[in-house]
Amino acid sequence: MKNVTRREFGKVAAAAAALAGVSLPEFSLAQQPLASRQFPPGFVWGCATASYQIEGGVHEGGRGPSVWDVFSHTPGKTFDGDTGDVADDSYHLYKEDVRLLKSLGVGAYRMSIAWPRIFPQGTGQPNPAGLDYYKRVLDELQANGITPYVTLFHWDLPAALPGGWQSRATALAFADYAGYVARQLADRIRHFMTTNEFICFTDLSYGVGQFAPGLKLPQAQVNQIRHHGILAHGLGVQAIRASAPAAQVGLAENAKVCVPVIEDRANLEAARRATREENAPFLTTLLEGAYPESYLQREGANAPRVEPGDMKAIGSPLDFVGLNVYNPTYVRAAGSALGYAIEPYPASYPHMASPWLYLGPECIYWAVRNVCELWHPAAIYITENGCSAADVVTPAGRIEDTDRVMYLRNHLTHLQRATADGFPVKGYFLWSLMDNFEWADGYSKRFGIHYVDFKTERRIPKLSAEWYRAVIAANAVL
Numbered sequence: 001m002k003n004v005t006r007r008e009f010g011k012v013a014a015a016a017a018a019l020a021g022v023s024l025p026e027f028s029l030a031q032q033p034l035a036s037r038q039f040p041p042g043f044v045w046g047c048a049t050a051s052y053q054i055e056g057g058v059h060e061g062g063r064g065p066s067v068w069d070v071f072s073h074t075p076g077k078t079f080d081g082d083t084g085d086v087a088d089d090s091y092h093l094y095k096e097d098v099r100l101l102k103s104l105g106v107g108a109y110r111m112s113i114a115w116p117r118i119f120p121q122g123t124g125q126p127n128p129a130g131l132d133y134y135k136r137v138l139d140e141l142q143a144n145g146i147t148p149y150v151t152l153f154h155w156d157l158p159a160a161l162p163g164g165w166q167s168r169a170t171a172l173a174f175a176d177y178a179g180y181v182a183r184q185l186a187d188r189i190r191h192f193m194t195t196n197e198f199i200c201f202t203d204l205s206y207g208v209g210q211f212a213p214g215l216k217l218p219q220a221q222v223n224q225i226r227h228h229g230i231l232a233h234g235l236g237v238q239a240i241r242a243s244a245p246a247a248q249v250g251l252a253e254n255a256k257v258c259v260p261v262i263e264d265r266a267n268l269e270a271a272r273r274a275t276r277e278e279n280a281p282f283l284t285t286l287l288e289g290a291y292p293e294s295y296l297q298r299e300g301a302n303a304p305r306v307e308p309g310d311m312k313a314i315g316s317p318l319d320f321v322g323l324n325v326y327n328p329t330y331v332r333a334a335g336s337a338l339g340y341a342i343e344p345y346p347a348s349y350p351h352m353a354s355p356w357l358y359l360g361p362e363c364i365y366w367a368v369r370n371v372c373e374l375w376h377p378a379a380i381y382i383t384e385n386g387c388s389a390a391d392v393v394t395p396a397g398r399i400e401d402t403d404r405v406m407y408l409r410n411h412l413t414h415l416q417r418a419t420a421d422g423f424p425v426k427g428y429f430l431w432s433l434m435d436n437f438e439w440a441d442g443y444s445k446r447f448g449i450h451y452v453d454f455k456t457e458r459r460i461p462k463l464s465a466e467w468y469r470a471v472i473a474a475n476a477v478l
């Protein structure tokens with residue numbers, strides 16, 4: 001390192017601090033000036049959760065069973081036989097959850113509505129008590145100045161729907177439910193997301209068998225189920241628009257994030273091309289209003305059956321695209337027909353507490369950039385980003401989750417780059433407000449910035465909550 005005298009060093013630090021508009025004691029020598037870590041004015045900071053993962057109260061207020069109640073009560077399906085019967089008990093403790101949000105200083109909360117609370121049978125007679133619960137939650141948010149961003153389907157499908165997503169009728173039932181909720185709650189909700197993460201409630205649920213209902217069907221049927229999923233989204237968009245014309249409508253999708261192995265032209269182009277191909281059955285199709293020819297050719301006889309009008313609905317214009325971003329897929333240029341190759345993770349590649357959660361914070365930048373360059377959406381939200389960590393409560397009662405802070409800080413650094421490049425990123429929702437039911441992993445994986453003691457339901461802010469509060473206050477990466 002070049003030798004600098006104390007005097008020279010002081011001068012440089014003072015000049016940098018003056019540029020950044022902060023006083024010297026606040027100036028961290030280890031970081032860039034605050035100005036280059038700043039998010040645009042009005043950037044939306046939020047936290048995310050989902051109904052089945054936090055609510056509990058599964059038999060209350062007239063709620064019908066969901067496929068996740070059935071699945072989690074089937075021996076051997078979830079870690080330790082964990083279920084969402086009680087979860088974070090947000091059905092009763094929602095006011096406390098809103099207090100946590102308020103104390104973080106977030107402007108927005110991404111939550112989901114449980115379809116079987118509104119239509120216990122999936123269709124037919126609505127359940128006023130279910131709707132009243134969400135009115136109470138939404139009113140509490142409003143009283144605290146927090147804007148709701150509401151997902152209509154985050155995997156808790158009413159168990160009563162025959163065949164679940166195997167049936168085309170489920171897509172139509174979803175549209176009825178979406179239209180009903182939008183009509184009833186248009187005065188309280190301005191931002192709707194139709195569905196969350198297609199691949200999880202289609203492939204993983206009906207092909208791999210890892211998620212409810214836990215089936216392992218052949219590819220042709222899985223492709224048809226995918227089609228019903230995106231059709232539900234499209235019909236849902238139309239129904240929301242008809243019922244709540246002033247609402248902003250989008251979705252939350254965990255598109256595969258293709259990161260160029262080297263930031264040069266050839267690899268950048270390969271990553272963009274890969275983004276389109278790798279997301280062919282879902283995001284690509286609904287943003288282009290047609291299945292890519294390459295996808296149809298690849299699937300051949302297994303390609304989905306499409307009815308007249310389906311593609312128009314599926315391609316319904318959106319106000320925003322929500323991206324759930326967790327991990328990178330590294331891509332390089334290749335001489336193959338596709339023009340790219342995916343690099344497998346080496347054995348030593350680091351991951352967070354969930355074995356699938358490979359660490360690659362630049363993925364959040366490439367998620368935004370690839371999607372914007374391919375499809376030019378009007379607005380992008382990061383609808384989820386966060387990580388599991390092996391949190392422990394210290395004898396002093398604290399949770400020092402420095403690994404989670406590291407994960408989040410690095411992702412936000414790369415998200416800031418996307419905003420500085422001028423991409424229309426409007427907001428960021430951290431997954432999750434608090435530890436909750438992590439699907440097949442039950443309560444064994446903690447994603448919250450508040451620790452939940454599942455015996456007492458006590459919530460304790462982790463170091464990451466303290467850090468996020470500071471980030472929000474500064475509107476900058478800290």
Ligand code: NOJ
Nearest residue numbers: 050196197324431438447
């Ligand atoms: C994606 C899902 O939307 C959410 O439900 C899940 O808990 C997180 N990722 C973490 O796996």
